[in-house]
Amino acid sequence: MLSEKEKPTCPFCDGKNVELYSSFGTAQLVRQYYCQNCKTVFESIRWSGTADASPEKTQGIQTVGVVGSGTIGSGIAQTFLQSGLSVTLYDIEDETLERNSRNIITNIEKMKVKGKITPEQAESANRNLKVSTKLTDLSGLDLIIEAVPEIKSLKIELFKKLDAVSDPETILATNTSSFSVTEFAANLNHPQRMIGIHFFNPAPLMPLIEIVKSQLTDQTTIDRTRDLFLLIKKRPVICKDTPGFIVNRIARSFYNESLRIVDEGLVTHEKVDRIMKKAGGFKMGPFELQDLIGIDINYNTTQSLFDNFQNESRFKPHYLQKEMILANRLGRKTGKGFYKYE
Numbered sequence: 001m002l003s004e005k006e007k008p009t010c011p012f013c014d015g016k017n018v019e020l021y022s023s024f025g026t027a028q029l030v031r032q033y034y035c036q037n038c039k040t041v042f043e044s045i046r047w048s049g050t051a052d053a054s055p056e057k058t059q060g061i062q063t064v065g066v067v068g069s070g071t072i073g074s075g076i077a078q079t080f081l082q083s084g085l086s087v088t089l090y091d092i093e094d095e096t097l098e099r100n101s102r103n104i105i106t107n108i109e110k111m112k113v114k115g116k117i118t119p120e121q122a123e124s125a126n127r128n129l130k131v132s133t134k135l136t137d138l139s140g141l142d143l144i145i146e147a148v149p150e151i152k153s154l155k156i157e158l159f160k161k162l163d164a165v166s167d168p169e170t171i172l173a174t175n176t177s178s179f180s181v182t183e184f185a186a187n188l189n190h191p192q193r194m195i196g197i198h199f200f201n202p203a204p205l206m207p208l209i210e211i212v213k214s215q216l217t218d219q220t221t222i223d224r225t226r227d228l229f230l231l232i233k234k235r236p237v238i239c240k241d242t243p244g245f246i247v248n249r250i251a252r253s254f255y256n257e258s259l260r261i262v263d264e265g266l267v268t269h270e271k272v273d274r275i276m277k278k279a280g281g282f283k284m285g286p287f288e289l290q291d292l293i294g295i296d297i298n299y300n301t302t303q304s305l306f307d308n309f310q311n312e313s314r315f316k317p318h319y320l321q322k323e324m325i326l327a328n329r330l331g332r333k334t335g336k337g338f339y340k341y342e
Contacts, residue, residue: 061171061228062086065144067135067158069100071333072175073147075203078104081125082117082204083232088130088138101131107204139165143228145173145197150300152179156187163188171221173197177248178304181241182214192218195225198245201293209236210245243308248301252315255298258286259318269338287338291331295324295338 062085066077069091077087081104089104091097105126112122130137138144144166146158155174162172168190174181175198185194196212209229213222222238229236239245244252258276262269273285290298299321306315324330324337331337 061142061224063088063141063143065090065138065141066147067091067138067144067162068147068149069097069131070147072199072201072203074100074104075201076145076147076175076199077129078107078125078204079199079232079234081128082108082111082121084121084124084128085232086128086130088132088141090132090135090138092133094133097131097133101129104129111204135161136165138162140167141170143171143173143225145175147175150176150178150297150304152183155179156184159184159194160187163190168193171195171225173225175199178244178301178308180214180243181212182216185214185216191216193221195221196241196245197225198247200247207233207235208247209234210247211236211238212241212245213238214241244301244305249305252302252305255286255290255302256314256316256318259320262287263318263320290321291337291339291341293331294333295321295330299325 064077064080064085065088066073066080067090069077069089073089073091077089080087089097089101091100108117108122108125111117112119117125132138144162146155146162148154148158155176159172159174166172170193172188172194174184174194174196176184176196177198181194181196185191188194191214194214195217196210196214198210198212200206200208211222211225211229226236226238237246243249258269258272261267262272269285269287273287276282276285284292299317302315302317302321306312306317309315328334329336329338332341335341
């Protein structure tokens with residue numbers, strides 16, 4: 001038994017209260033120290049949340065900009081809208097922006113019909129949604145989150161532009177699942193306001209939020225961000241700026257081992273999903289999740305971790321995913337992945 005002085009810090013979030021836990025890696029049992037905060041990440045999926053932050057703690061975060069109106073961007077926008085905040089949704093094409101903003105309103109209406117939100121909340125959400133194809137319309141907002149494709153150069157250039165049009169007090173956030181938040185911050189005139197806010201799909205329903213502190217993020221930015229999500233009944237988990245953060249780093253074994261099992265002919269992907277849901281308690285199996293996320297996005301995240309961990313074999317992308325990408329079988333968004341969709 002190690003003394004408190006001998007215990008290492010948590011590799012995910014620098015936490016001090018660590019214990020030795022076991023988890024399965026690629027064909028081996030991995031034992032390592034990490035903290036209770038990170039151990040309970042997946043339990044957050046079933047967490048209902050309690051609002052233990054006050055509006056005063058968030059230092060006036062009432063207006064949010066979301067850059068990118070795709071699946072995750074629209075979900076992020078909806079999350080804030082149904083919590084009573086004002087949202088400006090940005091995209092480069094009017095047609096795309098109109099279609100996706102219309103989907104947000106439809107989703108909010110469905111939640112009202114199901115009793116998930118009140119008619120007053122739905123009306124407020126409709127009123128508080130603004131759309132724009134001009135980045136200058138994001139000036140003066142309290143928080144701006146990017147949800148553009150996972151291309152590093154694209155994100156770096158975007159943040160340079162956002163740095164120029166936004167106020168110095170505006171929090172700039174990336175929804176990246178694998179890139180370095182510190183690298184993005186280093187390109188800003190005010191790097192202390194840069195932070196990672198990683199949502200999970202579908203954003204309005206998943207309570208877990210990874211808040212990623214870069215080497216340059218100041219404590220005020222961390223506190224304001226954390227308290228905002230507590231206020232809107234999400235479960236924020238603070239983690240350090242390591243490749244894949246917490247969830248995507250753990251999830252590589254979930255996906256990669258499933259792909260290997262199916263590729264070896266031991267079982268079908270349908271059976272893997274069924275077992276993981278019935279025996280493991282997961283809401284979705286690994287192949288259903290890949291189809292939902294996008295097989296190309298999942299593959300790129302794995303490739304990013306593989307590169308950043310100096311080609312560690314446990315993070316190596318599986319060729320089956322690459323073949324699916326070449327065949328344009330990307331999941332729900334193309335109508336066919338591991339499953340077919342109407």
